[in-house]
Amino acid sequence: MIKSNKYLKLVSxxxxxxxxNEKQKPYLRAESIINxxxxxxxxxxxxxxxxxPLIEKLFPETRLSNGIIESPLKEIKNMKRKLExxxxxxxxxxxxxxxxxxxxxxxxxxxxxxxxxxxxxxxSIALKNNLITEEDDYSILAEKKxxxxxxxYTIQVGSTGNLGLSIGITSAALGFKVKVHxxxxxxxxxxxxxxxxxxxxxxxxxxxSKAVEEGRRISDLDSMSYxxxxxxxxxxxxxxxxxxxxxxxxxxxxxxxxxxxxxLFVYIPCGVGGAPGGITYGLKTIYKDNVHCFFxxxxxxxxxxxGMVSGLHDKISVQDLGLDGxxxxxxxxxxxxxxxxxxxxxxxxxxxxxxxxxxxxxxxxSLYETENIKIEPSACASFQGLAMLYSSEEGQKYIKKNGLxxxxxNSTHIAWATGGSxxxxxxxxxxxxxxxNK
Numbered sequence: 001m002i003k004s005n006k007y008l009k010l011v012s013x014x015x016x017x018x019x020x021n022e023k024q025k026p027y028l029r030a031e032s033i034i035n036x037x038x039x040x041x042x043x044x045x046x047x048x049x050x051x052x053p054l055i056e057k058l059f060p061e062t063r064l065s066n067g068i069i070e071s072p073l074k075e076i077k078n079m080k081r082k083l084e085x086x087x088x089x090x091x092x093x094x095x096x097x098x099x100x101x102x103x104x105x106x107x108x109x110x111x112x113x114x115x116x117x118x119x120x121x122x123x124s125i126a127l128k129n130n131l132i133t134e135e136d137d138y139s140i141l142a143e144k145k146x147x148x149x150x151x152x153y154t155i156q157v158g159s160t161g162n163l164g165l166s167i168g169i170t171s172a173a174l175g176f177k178v179k180v181h182x183x184x185x186x187x188x189x190x191x192x193x194x195x196x197x198x199x200x201x202x203x204x205x206x207x208x209s210k211a212v213e214e215g216r217r218i219s220d221l222d223s224m225s226y227x228x229x230x231x232x233x234x235x236x237x238x239x240x241x242x243x244x245x246x247x248x249x250x251x252x253x254x255x256x257x258x259x260x261x262x263x264l265f266v267y268i269p270c271g272v273g274g275a276p277g278g279i280t281y282g283l284k285t286i287y288k289d290n291v292h293c294f295f296x297x298x299x300x301x302x303x304x305x306x307g308m309v310s311g312l313h314d315k316i317s318v319q320d321l322g323l324d325g326x327x328x329x330x331x332x333x334x335x336x337x338x339x340x341x342x343x344x345x346x347x348x349x350x351x352x353x354x355x356x357x358x359x360x361x362x363x364x365x366s367l368y369e370t371e372n373i374k375i376e377p378s379a380c381a382s383f384q385g386l387a388m389l390y391s392s393e394e395g396q397k398y399i400k401k402n403g404l405x406x407x408x409x410n411s412t413h414i415a416w417a418t419g420g421s422x423x424x425x426x427x428x429x430x431x432x433x434x435x436x437n438k
Contacts, residue, residue: 112243265412
């Protein structure tokens with residue numbers, strides 16, 4: 001397979017790559033195949049709004065937003081110029097940073113899907129046991145008697161770090177017992193933070209897939225346990241997809257149009273695929289063929305690219321191509337992609353970039369020096385998309401094939417910052433001082 005496919009050959013040699021998805025379809029055709037429907041995103045958005053008073057009570061940092069968990073959208077002109085200089089390219093259009101790195105409670109994109117799934121499970125238990133009705137103010141669930149009731153149940157999750165934080169912090173605040181199964185690449189500070197919030201952290205000397213597998217197995221043995229399945233959860237997916245609705249309003253507020261003459265390009269770091277897949281689907285339901293979504297993965301752990309290129313999805317791992325799956329982008333250190341997401345992305349994803357680890361730290365320093373913004377290294381993968389779209393032959397072919405040459409001056413580019421605000425200052429300092437060999 002490696003010999004017959006140039007992209008698999010490139011990634012097996014750890015070379016940075018841009019793969020364009022030739023299976024992508026016009027959105028209206030793709031939507032009929034995916035068949036999820038915007039009404040399910042509407043339902044997720046309404047549920048998050050309904051829980052907002054409870055979130056506000058449990059997490060005072062959300063009071064200014066009335067319990068709505070949302071991140072800023074910021075133009076980063078200086079970073080754009082830095083990328084131009086470092087990559088010797090001229091980037092047309094404007095560059096914005098979607099700062100899910102600064103989402104309340106969990107400090108990462110996982111605050112979207114993870115918190116949503118916990119809230120949906122909480123609602124199902126509360127309704128089933130007649131603790132509330134759908135007409136009630138859900139903020140009453142912050143009362144001690146409800147927390148004591150939820151204490152009978154356990155919520156479990158397998159994670160490299162950020163999903164564990166969102167599940168652990170939220171579940172513990174509601175009164176649930178929490179078990180977070182963490183892979184060997186998970187950062188110590190994330191484990192320490194979870195334990196400080198009351199979660200039980202179970203560590204494994206293996207990768208993400210093993211942590212998920214064991215977490216699922218242990219949870220299945222307990223009838224009072226619920227497993228948040230990052231590989232297959234439609235609820236996580238829907239929680240992430242709501243981000244597109246919020247982004248649409250933010251773009252409108254700063255007078256940025258997305259239409260046939262004003263294309264939108266979005267670059268999202270990818271691990272197992274749930275968060276970037278949900279965001280991509282949500283964006284497509286709004287902007288259809290006027291949004292171009294790309295994933296970015298580490299060269300050592302590009303599982304989604306391998307799964308999509310081969311067509312094998314979760315039936316192939318990076319180890320099957322001789323890769324070790326080891327990367328400084330801990331949130332992206334995944335060896336096997338989500339089958340659920342990969343098969344959807346076949347129809348709507350524009351492509352996937354890969355990035356060398358040393359650039360994660362270079363981009364992190366550049367963002368801090370030019371914009372005074374700190375995000376974690378894995379989140380800095382997003383800048384690779386913008387740089388390679390303009391600097392690579394494949395990127396230029398994509399622009400031409402889609403008839404975008406004369407529209408790029410009107411384009412908007414969004415780098416999705418997936419995590420970072422909870423990183424301790426001493427760890428951030430170490431990140432900024434880390435230089436890897438090229």
